[in-house]
Amino acid sequence: MKRRRLKKYISRVLKLYLFYNLVSAILLFAIQKPSSGGLSADDYLMAEKLHDRVALIETGEEGARVRLDLAEAAQTSIDISYYTVTNGKFTEAFLSCLLGAADRGVRVRILFDGLTRIAYERKDLRDAVRGFETHPNIEVRYYEKFNILTPWAWHTRLHEKTIIVDGKLALIGGRNIGDKYFIKDEYQSRFVNDRDALIYHEGPEASVIGDMQRYFDLLWEYKRTKPHRKKITSRQIERAKFTNSAIRNHYKMLKSKHPELFQKTDWNAKTYPAEAVQFVHNPLGRLNNEPWSLRKLLSLTSQARSSVFLQSPYIIPSRRMRNEIKGYGIQWEKLTILTNSKQSSPNVLAMAAYLNHRKGIVDRVAALHEYQGPDSIHGKSYIFDDSISVIGTVNLDARSSYIDTESIIIITSKEFASDLRDKIQIPLDNSVVVQDDNTYGGAAKEMKTPRLFSKIVGLFDFLL
Structure with missing residues (x-):
């Protein structure tokens, strides 16, 4: 009798919790109006800076190399913020360079997402991060830990x-830290094509890197950004010593076997001046916040005189987004779009939701290209009038x-835009234009x- 009553009680509690989740984790997002997070537009719409140098980092090999170069170049500080970090060869090399920087006196601050760490921080990576937490020059925090x-x-x-390195170098783009973003030969069809923008500044003038630094500090000091643990036990310290020693040995091995990876970089030669950044x-x-990055992209699109090119791995214009777009008077015939196809994208839910909007997109824009794989595209890139480029983390x-x-960097430079357009041509050449009848036309x-599956997923596009 007691066991039956206990089961009934547990069942009721679980049902209440599921209802609580339904309301607070789903329905609330459908009805709550966006807020500004207590900030004004001046806090995150920074003024253009006129004295920065830039470079496009396109291939996975380039992306890996520049990250190692940045860690090696650091003299005073390294600030890192990443959505996901996964175990692998490059991750091991990158972490070893970060530890090497900390050992030579560089202050290293690492900010991770608080939910994805549960899925991706497995044994070797988890041990490495916990080892880092015991180093006097390294601090690790998590944004919005799971509760x-x-x-x-x-x-x-x-x-x-x-x-961000020393307030003089910065890298921003769509790549997470994981081998599938950097080692194409090993990942083949699972490889993720992406890109970054490198920014370099040396001199007394104001730099966009200062704006990026202030944003990092805002994230770092945010009231819901917390360390993994408040206290570290003596047992954990002893284990960390072993882990850090192994990472240091790996760093020494890399420097011995691959000295070409540790050559001093001429950042001035690697970059070129931009008119504005x-x-x-x-x-x-x-919950829902004001869409400042989206509004900037819409503003640039509405101001474009002749052409807009955009690439996004997913295009899912929710009802709230569509209402936002209406206020910008966009001339759709100027737009050319590149996104994944169903066969190239690993995100089944996103593609199912996208299919609900594909015909409407085709009817409006100049051309909708779908990348055919076998790998996928993950870059978030925009080109306006062949002179203004945007690189960042924002999906549509x-x-x-x-x-x-989310954050984006807006670069006014015909040279950068030309370079970006040339690099985008590679996936464009492996794409198919969706025809007016919403097919590939053979x-x-x-x-x-399944159409029903797309419709069901589409009901939740305000969360995708």
């Missing part, structure tokens, strides 16, 4: 992918617009997605 009692916070993710980021806060979906932390085979 079973706050389902509305589960969606609020740190979507940043940024490195601007940094924009979303507000911080839970509700999550990037209203929920996650140009390629197309995977089928």
Whole structure:
């Protein structure tokens, strides 16, 4: 009798909790109006800076090399914020360079997302991060750590992918830290094509890197950014000594076997001057926030005189996004779009939701290209009038617009725009244009997605 009553009690509690989740983790996002997170537009719409140098980092090999170069170049500080970090060869090399920097006196601050760490911080990586936490020059924090009692916070993710070094160098783009972004030969069809923008500044003038630094500090000091643990036990310290020693040995091995990876970089020669560079980021806060990054992109699109090219791995214009777009008087015939196809994208839910909007997009824009794989595209890139380029973390979906932390860099430079357009031509050459009848017109085979599945997923596009 007691056991039966206990089961009934547990069942009721679980049902109440599920209802609580339904309301606070799903329905609340559908009805709550966006807020500014207590900030004004001046806090995250930074002024253009006129004295920065830039470079496009396109291939996975280039992306890996520049990250190692940045760690090796650091003299005083390294600030890192990443959405996901996964075990692998490059991750091991990158972490060893960070520890090497800390050992020579560089202050290293590492900011991770508080939810994705649960999925990706497995044994070797977890041990490495815990070892870092015992180093006097390294501090690790997590943005919005998982809490079973706050389902509305589960969606609020740190979507940043940024490195800032010495206040003189910065890297921003769509790549997370993991081998599938850097080692194409090993990952083949699972490889993720992405890109970064490198910014370099040396001199007394104001730099966009200062704006990026202030944003990192805002994230770092945010009231819901916390360390993994407040106290470290003596046993954990002893284990960390062993882990850090292994990482140091790996660092020594890399320097011995691959000295070419540790040559001093001429950052001036690697970059070229931009006419102007601007940094924009979303507000911080839970639930829906004002879409400042999206609004900047829409403003640039509405101001374009002749052409707009955009690339996004996912295009899911929710109802709230569509209402926002209406206010900008966009001339759709100027737009050319590149996104994943169903066969190239690893994100089944995102592609199912996208299919609900594909015909409407085709009817409006000049051309909609879908990348055919076998790998996928993950870059978030925009070109306006062949002179203004945008690189960053913002996907064209509700999550990037209203929920996650996001940031973009806006570069006014015909040279950078030309370089970016040339690099984008490679996936464009491996794409198919969607025809007016919403098919490939026989140009390629197309995977089928059940229409009912797309419609069901589309009901939740305000969270995708």
